[in-house]
Structure formats: structure tokens, C-alpha cells
Amino acid sequence: MASLPPTGSMTSSRKAISWPVGKCDFLRCLTVEAIEDFESIAWSKSFPVGTMLFTEGQTPAEVFILVQGEVKLSVTSVGGKRFILRIAQPGEILGLASVFSGHSSEMTAEALHHCDVAHLRREDFLGFLGRYPPVHQFAVRELSLYYEQACVRLRTMGVASVVAAKLARLLLEWSPERNQRERNSLIRMALTHSEIGECIGTSRETVTRVLRKFQRQAIVEMRGSTLEIIDRPALEECAGVSGAVLRSH
Amino acid sequence: MASLPPTGSMTSSRKAISWPVGKCDFLRCLTVEAIEDFESIAWSKSFPVGTMLFTEGQTPAEVFILVQGEVKLSVTSVGGKRFILRIAQPGEILGLASVFSGHSSEMTAEALHHCDVAHLRREDFLGFLGRYPPVHQFAVRELSLYYEQACVRLRTMGVASVVAAKLARLLLEWSPERNQRERNSLIRMALTHSEIGECIGTSRETVTRVLRKFQRQAIVEMRGSTLEIIDRPALEECAGVSGAVLRSH
DNA sequence: CGTTAAGTTGAAGTGAATCAAGTACCGTGG
């Protein structure tokens, strides 16, 4: 794994950007030739925890490719109330919709951990996509996945009337794909209760109460910052709108 | 304006598909050459009110381009509860995300009025897009707009705690772009109160109550199936947003 | 080791769902 440029955090460097390709699907889909081309137009950058990569309102003519770390994508209303749209994972392209639509992204991106990103200007990225059709195809596919995920979130927010159902859906969404068939699955909770509340539009206290209830019902178990799903069928029952489980205290 | 094929509703015809291009942005962006190509791979179809173009669960290997009429895109949960994602307008490409992602669309499309559509197989559409880069660009741009709209809807569902705010945002979203600067603007309500409720995840009765409240406060006026926004600033006040976000698209 | 942020729990108030009982408005057929 190549090290990051020695310029330190919050600084840019044009040359020598050999990122750790590991978990980044975007970099993985590039040919050697494409990588070289990409490195000539992209900057490497590191952000410490809590940094805003971009905020809503500003018109970012840039694209960020998340190489390492997680980024919280959220929107804010005038009342200061925040809503978390998605937690971007390594490999995701931040500002992708803006690249294609030409609009400003109208969301805020905040580093959840220390993050390594590649960033480049919108026109450069579009030109790059034009030169490598497979990469363009990858980007379009990514966009369609973001859209589909947004629809799933919308379904959760719209169909689930009670908070327990929304939270259950969120946990199921977060539980790793590969563990779906197993009875238990671990979730690393990078978010605070307050932030979980902002994912499903509820208050900090209610998140606590519902999580406690799930724990008392032996549906989940919480140890430190990890949450284990003990009884997946019961959680799926909660996620549905049957209400039978929800009514029992 | 060319007439529709004489085969009648609910039937397909391969030849002579000269659609009314009028309100359909997709057809408008095609060159004469592209139109000819398109007509060789697409079918014309008409659907009466209430027809399901496709339902969730089934894997549609097809794409629909909405030429005329409106289509209700919704998802359903196990409890029979429905949530309306979007009302597709003429020019929209139904199943676009599935085309690019390869997944099944997981939503239901129902004709709100009598609809004219062009439909074609996924592979044929992808091939067509490959032959006409400007059209491909148009399609990708459309997808990014759908994504941005989904994010706006998510924001509405997430940050607005009270129903009045959600409904206010929905009405502002529906009010025509060209009337934004005018004080009043008319909205043709194609949906029942029950369906409006399904757009914002609330009950039929509550929609009635909130609309009545808006009317009593002289914010809106309802005459038959049209709704007029009398006091836009007040409605934006209810929405709890400057309105700048809703204007974007 | 003290300060701050995060989590927990109880009590009170409220907005909306639900249930119930209407009214208004169609298109249909007698």
C-alpha cells in the first residue's frame, strides 16, 4: 500500500498520487493507462475527522472520489434540523449527480473519520469519462445505484409510520450483505444516537428508547460501538407494518 | 400532430409510430436520423386510466418513454401501505435506473390518465444510446435529475416533522416553475386526498384537515380539481424553508 | 481529574392516526 503524499493533511499535491486501491471500486476499474491519465488531472487530499468537504449552497465545480474513510452526506433546513441522506463508503463518487446535471449538489459532506480522497474539476472528470467508456459506464451505474438507494430510503421514510419500523429498516440496510443468511450479524456503529435520529427523522431520546427496547426483546445486542443483530426475523417483523411486535412493551 | 396507430388501446404496433413530439423532451432531442432508428426498435402503446405499466417484483427487461399523460410511480409494503415516489411527466423515461444498473426496478407504474408511451427492450435501448452519444448524455442527465428530486423528497420527509410542512413542500414542488415569481399559481390536482397522503406518508383525513386549514388561512384556494396558491410566502413559511432548494431543478 | 459530549430515563404535552358518522359528487340504470 503506497503512502500518501508527505504534504500532510488538508493540503493538495499534484504528483505521485498512488492511492491505496484496496477498497475503492472506482480505482479498481481503471486500467494502468487510465490510472496514469487520471493521476495527471486529479489531486490527492486528506481530511481529518469533522472536515466539511463541501457544504450546501456553494457551487462545487469539483468531484471527490472517496478512497478511504466514510463521509456523511446531509441536508439542513432553516430550523437547523439536519437529515442524513447517506453514509458514503470508499469508492463512492461524491458530487456525481452534479457532474451530470450541472446543478449545485445542495448537500453537505462531512468526514466521519480521517478520509483520503481524489478530487478533480468537473470538466476534467467529464473529459476523463469521455476517454474511457468503461469508466463512464461504471459512473453511470454508480449513479443509478445511488438513485435506487434513495428510493429505498424514501420507502422507509414514507411507508413506516412508527419509529421502530424505520430504525429496524435502517439497521437491516446497514447489516452487511454477506451476513444476510447468517442468524447474527455485526454492525459497526460509526454514528451517535443523535445522528441515527437524523437518518430517520426522529429525536435522540427516541433512538435510545427504541434501541433499548430491541435489546430487551433480545432482537439486538449492543457492546460498545458495535451492534449485533440477534434475531433477524424479529427485526424484519418490526420493519414491516404488522405492528404486533411494536405494540408489546 | 400525427394520430396514434389505429390498433386501439392496449395494443402494440411496430410501424408508423409518429408520436406527438410536443411535450416529450426525449423525442425532441432526437435527430431525424435517430428518430428513424428509434422507430425501428420501439413499439407504440396506449394505456387507459388505472393500467399498471409494470409492478414491483417483476423484472422488466423493458423501458418506457412517456409521451403523453401522467404515470404514478409507487412502492408498496407488506401491510398494503403505499408510498408515491413521483408522478412521471411526459418525456420521462420509466425504468431508466434499471436500464443502467441491471436491477429490477422495484416500483409500480400506474397510468393516472390515458397514456401514450414508446416501449422497447433494455438491450435495444442501450444499443440505441450507444449509437447516439447526445441521447445517451440526455438519458444520464435525466437520471441525475431523478436522483436530485429523490433527495429533495427525502429532505422533505426527513426534516419536516409536522404534516403541514410536508404538504406545503409538496405543493411548492408541484407549482409550475414559470409561475414561481408570480404571486399566485395554479396547480391541477390529478391526485385524490388519499394519494396526496401517500406522497407524504400521512392519512387521508389529515390531508383534508391541513388543506382546509391552508384555505381558512387564505394561503390556498380550492376550486374543483384545481388548487391556487394565494399566499406563497406563507406557504414557504409553513414549509420551513427559504424555497431556494425547491426551485432547483 | 475536571470538562464536555453522549447516552439514559421519567413526566408532561401534542400532533396525527384511527375510528366513526356523516355529506357531496359522480355515473348508471330504472
Place this chain on the structure above:
DNA sequence: CCACGGTACTTGATTCACTTCAACTTAACG
């Protein structure tokens, strides 16, 4: 022409889930 049935809309009463406020415990961190 009006009775008819169906659907949409309206309104009130009750119940309940969640928010809010407040006090408190626990964990994190320099």
C-alpha cells in the same frame, strides 16, 4: 327525471406515539 351505489371528501372524538423538557449517569479526552 330521480333513485341508486360507489367513491371521494369532511368533521368530530378518542387514543397513542413521539417530542420536548429536565435531571441524571456514563463515557471520552486533554
